[in-house]
Each structure stands twice: as structure tokens, then as C-alpha cells.
Amino acid sequence: MFVPWEGAxxxxxxxxxxxxxxxxxxxxxxxxxxxxxxxPSGVDELMTVEVxxxxxxLLRLHxxxxxxxxxxxxxxxxxxxxxxxxxDSIRERSFKFGIQIEPSTRSMAYHTINGRxxxxxxxxxxVTLGETExxxxxxxKAFAHPVHLHGAHFRVLSRSGGRRQVMxxxxxxxxxxxxxxxxxxxxxxxxxxxxxxxxxxxxxxxxEDMGMMLNVLVE
Numbered sequence: 001m002f003v004p005w006e007g008a009x010x011x012x013x014x015x016x017x018x019x020x021x022x023x024x025x026x027x028x029x030x031x032x033x034x035x036x037x038x039x040p041s042g043v044d045e046l047m048t049v050e051v052x053x054x055x056x057x058l059l060r061l062h063x064x065x066x067x068x069x070x071x072x073x074x075x076x077x078x079x080x081x082x083x084x085x086x087x088d089s090i091r092e093r094s095f096k097f098g099i100q101i102e103p104s105t106r107s108m109a110y111h112t113i114n115g116r117x118x119x120x121x122x123x124x125x126x127v128t129l130g131e132t133e134x135x136x137x138x139x140x141k142a143f144a145h146p147v148h149l150h151g152a153h154f155r156v157l158s159r160s161g162g163r164r165q166v167m168x169x170x171x172x173x174x175x176x177x178x179x180x181x182x183x184x185x186x187x188x189x190x191x192x193x194x195x196x197x198x199x200x201x202x203x204x205x206x207x208e209d210m211g212m213m214l215n216v217l218v219e
Contacts, residue, residue, distance in 0.1 A: 006146060006176040024063045032059035083155055083173060084190035088132040097202060097212060098140030110211040117211030124214035129195055138184040148176045151198030154189035176203060191218045
């Protein structure tokens, strides 16, 4: 499952096998489809399930001819030298994603990170260029949040609460990770390219626009 702004670079092979066995024959068509999916949503005890989207064809591949391919897709891809090593971390930071409720109406007032709504003129966090840190993203019993970081990529280290496991497609370098309700996701991050101000925010546009964003100053 991919969430807003999350990306992937898939590697595929089409072995000469029937489709039901994971392959394709000359003349076959193979579809890449986007499917509807369900995610938890709601506030406190009012948890529900929300259906996202509808099935949609994205790509149609035609198998035109057979070739002899010697290369094989490895079981595990290398992270490379750019991946931050959690053992090098100099600091840990925690970010709690939540919402403020209007007591009189029980309606949502605004979305927050660490209890604060976004202020464009405020610097919320200061980090040092080239240093590795471990960040924790915690979801305060609210909607699922696709957390997106500008200016750097990170490694997903662990999940606690929620689904409690890092999925195979989360093993590479990422700039977006989905944090489920009641879940905490730990990542290793290093800003190594540029100094400046970079936002950290939820990529649900409604949540972002209602204040679920902060500024990170890389010095």
C-alpha cells in the first residue's frame, strides 16, 4: 500500500510461466492496478474504517517476445553508502501527531505536531548538517498520517503498536512513511545535502492545511 507522496522503484521479471504461476507468455497483457484499501480513522473511541479510492488501471504491459536474461533480481537490495547508520546517532527526537478537540462541540479544531499548530515564521527543530539522528513519529489515536520529510531521506527502523512490523517495501531509503493510529515509527535520518529550512508534515492535505507541519532548520 502506498500513501500520498510515497514512491517506489519496482524491479520486475516476467518468467515464461502461466500468469497463475507468476509469469507471462508472449502475447499476454499484464496490468498494474491501483486498488481501493481501508485504513483506520477516527478520534478516541470513535474509531471507524475509511475506504480510500477505487480500482484503477495504471499501466498495461504487452509481452512481445522472449529474451534470454542472465541477470536476477536480488532477494535484498543494498542501501548503499548514503544510508544513515543508527549506531552513529547523536540525538533522539520525538514527534507526536495529534489533533486538538473543541470541548463544547467535540469537533476537530486543528491538527498538531507536539501539541503545536504550524507557524511559518517559527523554527521548531534545529539539526546539524551531516549528523545522524533517530526520530520517533507517534500517532495520538487519530487518523493514519503519511509523514513526509523535506531535504533528507531516512531509514525505517521499527514500528510499535499498530501493525508492529516494518514491511519489506520499507527497507530502502524513504522520505514518507505511514504512521497508523496508536503507532510509533522510529527512523534514522541524516541531512547531508543542504543547509536551510525544511518542513516535516503530514501529507494528507487536509491535515497539513490545518496545521500538522513544522520547520526543521539544518545548520
